[in-house]
Amino acid sequence: MTSRFILDPQIATALTPPANWYTDPAMLELEKQKVFSSTWQYAASLDLLKLAGNYAAVDVNGIPIVLTRGQDGTLRAFHNVCRHRAGVVARGCGNRKSLQCQYHGWVYGLDGKLRTAPEFDGVENFNKDDFGLIPIRVDTWGLFVFVNLDNSAPPLLEVLGDIPKETSDLNFDELRKVERRDYIINSNWKIYIDNYLEGYHIPIAHPGLFKEVDYDKYRVDTFRYYSSQYAPIRPIRSEDSAGRIFTEIKGDEQAHYYWLFPNFMLNTYPGNVQINIIVPLSHDKTLTIFEWYFADPGTPAAWNNLQDGIAFSDNVQKEDIQICEDVQRNMQSGVYYQGRYSVKRENGVHHFHSLINEFLEK
Template identity: 50%
Template sequence: MTDFHFDPDLSRAATLPSQCYTDPEILRTEQERIFGRTWQVAGNLEQLKEKGDFITTTVAHEPVLVTRAEDGALRAFSNVCRHRAGPVATGCGHRRALQCAYHGWTYGLDGRLKGTPEFEGVANFNKEDHRLPSFRVETFGPLVFVNLHADGPTLAECLGAIPEETRRWKPETLRLHHRRDYELACNWKVYVDNYLEGYHIPGVHPELFRQLDYAAYRVELFRHYSKQHAPVKVAASVYHRDLAEGEAIEAPVALYYWVFPNLMLNLYPDHLQVNHILPLGPEKTLTRFEWFAPDPLPEDWAAKFAENLAFSDAVQQEDIFLCESVQRGLRSRTYDRGRYSVTRENGVHHFHGLWCEVVGVSPEP
């Protein structure tokens, strides 16, 4: 179902056809071409500090293992034993070597096959030929990313100016403080679309609307990501004096980045909040919220965080209600494609353009 066209001109474009949000075949294509070829968060750097630390995860249905090897380097591998596809490692932890849970083959932290019990007499078998296949691995701040695809842009290329613009948060020093998962009855793109525009804020988030300078809200587009400027009205707590350039200037300290396809980095004055948007099925999505904070925590942290968490949850519940309703709407007999607000939905159009590019939808002839 990629036989539609997509107009790169926002003012003329129509949104993605409904089927893109419901079809299991589309999700299979996305797993292959999007999640199988982009930088996906595999875990937190804190779990991989010492030599011998390892974590396991799944990226685009691929079992993945990340280790801090003996040489101190981070490495990512397929977590599939070369014998009969058992799990080389489970969960996370600290080991000198990894042992498959099935028949006990052992592997070094560098992916090399080391031990194969009771395997004498097997013809034409060299351990050297049975290394764990490796994947690209890189880090940004507290996050460890894996890319299953050998080619394509580096993580740094995908993040563009984000590391530079977030330097004052010292992202690499932040530690995971809290995590909350939400399961939604909608396609993952419904949630991402919703995140990428402030157009729904007046109608859906009355409290958030009161706090934001809606007129000044805008979305800036980059090759692999977009950035939302959402200045907050309450001056004292959300504006700060940026002395980096010598001259004191007032600047909003909340920054919202979305990195194609499914990562959101929300930087607030005293913490980083990360959203991971993971498809569980064509109409089922996990949104994982993680809060990263400085260590040690600021003194007044606990009360502020409780308030922050409650507000974030309220906004999320408002979004869930809308996203799940939209999913039902996309199933309607009467709806297929809509149009974009040029003022407010350039971020959604940008996402859809990237989606079409990767999935292989041709531009409007």
């Protein structure tokens, strides 16, 4: 059975997971039950939910969820499933005092309580208190709203570890979302994450990025539920400044890439932040959502930097997409079974695979 692969905890002797980890539709079903349903999943930008009365209907890995900010200021999340006959109680986003099911009009408070069920006189043993929306755990960090379907999972802040402290110089109040791009990739979601979690492929697969980072100092550090990649920006040399994106580098500037198990990434660069959310659509199809946040995008110079930064990431992403799609086809070729890890460069990938195994065993 797919999930029975035992990963050697020592990377130096470990074999990488078998190809069927990436090619078997049953593996994704297991991951949905055991990984995606018990980890913090990105649900929305907090800016949709700042004001009392705000609501947002979102899809989190195929699960319809509605987020609300009550009149009492409390942020809540519910399954977007009416307790009558499973209609949706909210579409899109906006500001309202209550939510009305789009099917027969049951009305729920922003606190999830059922308020009115029209034409229900004469229905016996029916107590409105028993028919509230089903709540889901919700929490926020920075600009981001997360939900967790597992009531016994550790709190978001615990899972984030030192990330909030290490990114405390980001002024979230000044950051604005300026662009979102969706990319659909014909590969398993883990192939994309594997690729993200190492810098080993940068010299060959990303020649443009290779010019920007100091590869010798590139480092991946792993923690309980996340890892961080430290990528110092290489100082400008006179001969390459024309071909560089980050042209105004001060001494200690660096890119820091955080990955939160299993599928959320926060990439911090000088002057901007980007998040990636990796959503499995099927065992061999994955949606990756990129959102860019910039501080003070109002000046012409900052706007140019922003556009350069987006075009640069878009280019790197296209290089990664090709790699991931090649690897997926080759995983399906029948000639590949397992490989080995670079101890120096692929510790983040081994850490990810260990977490997947840990959650599948639960």
